[in-house]
Amino acid sequence: MAGALANQIIQGILLGGLYALFAVGLSLSVGVMRFVNIAHGDLIVLVSFLLLSLTTKLGVPLVLATVIVLPVTFAGGYLLQRLLLQRVLGQSVLSIVLVTFGLSVIVQNALQGTYGADTRLIPGGAIVTATIHLGGGINIGVLPLVIFMSAVALVFALDLVLYRTRLGARIRAVSDNVASANLVGLKSAHIYAVAMGIVGVTMGISAAFMSVWTNFDPTSGPSRLLVAFEAVVLGGLGSLWGTLAGGIIVGVAQSIGAQFDAGWQLLAGHLVFLAVFLIRPQGLFPK
Amino acid sequence: MRASRKSISAQREMRVTSANSHAPLLSVERLSVFYDQFRAVDAIDLTVGAGEIVSIIGANGAGKSSLLKAIIGQADRIEGTIRYDGEDLAGRTTPEIVAKGIALVPEGRRLFPSLSVEENLHIGWEVGRRQGLGLSEVFDFFPVLKERRRQKARELSGGQQQMVAFGRALLADPKLLLCDEISLGLAPVIVDSLYQLIPAIKQRGIGILIVEQDITRSLAVADRFYCLLEGKVTLAGRPGETSRDVVMQHYFGL
Numbered sequence: 001m002a003g004a005l006a007n008q009i010i011q012g013i014l015l016g017g018l019y020a021l022f023a024v025g026l027s028l029s030v031g032v033m034r035f036v037n038i039a040h041g042d043l044i045v046l047v048s049f050l051l052l053s054l055t056t057k058l059g060v061p062l063v064l065a066t067v068i069v070l071p072v073t074f075a076g077g078y079l080l081q082r083l084l085l086q087r088v089l090g091q092s093v094l095s096i097v098l099v100t101f102g103l104s105v106i107v108q109n110a111l112q113g114t115y116g117a118d119t120r121l122i123p124g125g126a127i128v129t130a131t132i133h134l135g136g137g138i139n140i141g142v143l144p145l146v147i148f149m150s151a152v153a154l155v156f157a158l159d160l161v162l163y164r165t166r167l168g169a170r171i172r173a174v175s176d177n178v179a180s181a182n183l184v185g186l187k188s189a190h191i192y193a194v195a196m197g198i199v200g201v202t203m204g205i206s207a208a209f210m211s212v213w214t215n216f217d218p219t220s221g222p223s224r225l226l227v228a229f230e231a232v233v234l235g236g237l238g239s240l241w242g243t244l245a246g247g248i249i250v251g252v253a254q255s256i257g258a259q260f261d262a263g264w265q266l267l268a269g270h271l272v273f274l275a276v277f278l279i280r281p282q283g284l285f286p287k
Numbered sequence: 288m289r290a291s292r293k294s295i296s297a298q299r300e301m302r303v304t305s306a307n308s309h310a311p312l313l314s315v316e317r318l319s320v321f322y323d324q325f326r327a328v329d330a331i332d333l334t335v336g337a338g339e340i341v342s343i344i345g346a347n348g349a350g351k352s353s354l355l356k357a358i359i360g361q362a363d364r365i366e367g368t369i370r371y372d373g374e375d376l377a378g379r380t381t382p383e384i385v386a387k388g389i390a391l392v393p394e395g396r397r398l399f400p401s402l403s404v405e406e407n408l409h410i411g412w413e414v415g416r417r418q419g420l421g422l423s424e425v426f427d428f429f430p431v432l433k434e435r436r437r438q439k440a441r442e443l444s445g446g447q448q449q450m451v452a453f454g455r456a457l458l459a460d461p462k463l464l465l466c467d468e469i470s471l472g473l474a475p476v477i478v479d480s481l482y483q484l485i486p487a488i489k490q491r492g493i494g495i496l497i498v499e500q501d502i503t504r505s506l507a508v509a510d511r512f513y514c515l516l517e518g519k520v521t522l523a524g525r526p527g528e529t530s531r532d533v534v535m536q537h538y539f540g541l
Contacts (some may be wrong), residue, residue, distance in 0.1 A: 047448065166409065170379070170410065170413070172401055172402055173407075173410055174400065177399065180393070182381060183359070183361060184395055184397065184410065184411070184414060184455065185359075185384070185385030186414055187382045
């Protein structure tokens, strides 16, 4: 029993890595750029479908397809911010919620129109089924392990960019006060667009992993958004490592919940979120 | 900030030999600044030369800050022309204007509170002309900032924050420095130390435009002054040639 519990916790931690991958981009936009992107999950699903086309229609290997897609997602993020989101940023909080909600609806329907409503999965090859046996009933999938390590690496890299580089300082300066940034001569619209380009790259990476590990369809976005939100809020706004911790907490809660009853998986995650949120509404590691 | 001493001196020589050295560095002609229908500045003329200190004095709401905002490219709507270094600034954005060598020490300091002292200062270099004066020279001006370079700006005292705002503007290597109410809310001893730096900045050939409510202090340091009342220039001259009573009359519009 103890072995089974340990196994569930380990599986939960690894699942948390995937959630952290979804959430880290949202963490940047909510915690640093200070706006809520309702379309975050849908944009990740959109990239998954792009990868699906590249791999199954054109026969490009998934790793190569991801390398091709990342510059596209950076440019997409940049242009989305520059041409659309920047226009409503700084107005009421409601405007940006409505705009990104509209974007969410458009993306979902465009995907349904193009690809149909079928559930998809990109074949990942041998890595998907490869398992490391640790004994004592604990088995670790190679793919979940790779995803978890990628999440840690991504959080590490983003934290470095945001808090140790000049670009990061500029992004935080605009985040501190847009009017002051404009007054001293920072190109705040460009800087935020670059930040959103970085968010786009995180979307591309998480889309690649998600599309081989879990099924997706054109309406998968909102449920991913919900989990990502929980990870961001649990971890504390603006803290990227906190988002990783938040993702792991939700992952472990779901994994243990599923142990009792399959129907409890999602609910357990939400309940733990709610409990922590009630005790520490500012999150675990707020900046 | 990585420029060598050699290139700094070469650059100074260029400034001296530049063809339009006799023309004022900044010349504002019939400038009006509007906020919606309200005219904050009303058709004023003003010049600042290289290495010249010019004070703008006037009561609250006289249009002083609006004038600076217009020069730096942050006013809603302007009429008239602002010529700087032989070029019309019409249609230029703030980043372009700052990169050409106009730096502002804003009212209320406007630091980025979550950034470290060093990060705040470095932003000044990034947006500016990217040459000339470096971080080490700013630390020579303000030794206390060197000790606190890793601290967040919000953890500093008001006077230290004003030093960072000053240093940030200097790191842009400006030809024209705009100072907006730098004495506001600070202890007199701190204000004294800030004003003692102004002549050293002037020595570098930088033109300085000072906006200040503290008439005594701003006239003491100025080569010339303009008195603003309700958006109009009511008096202009040299501090030594105008009696204090006359200045006060125009300041209050008596």
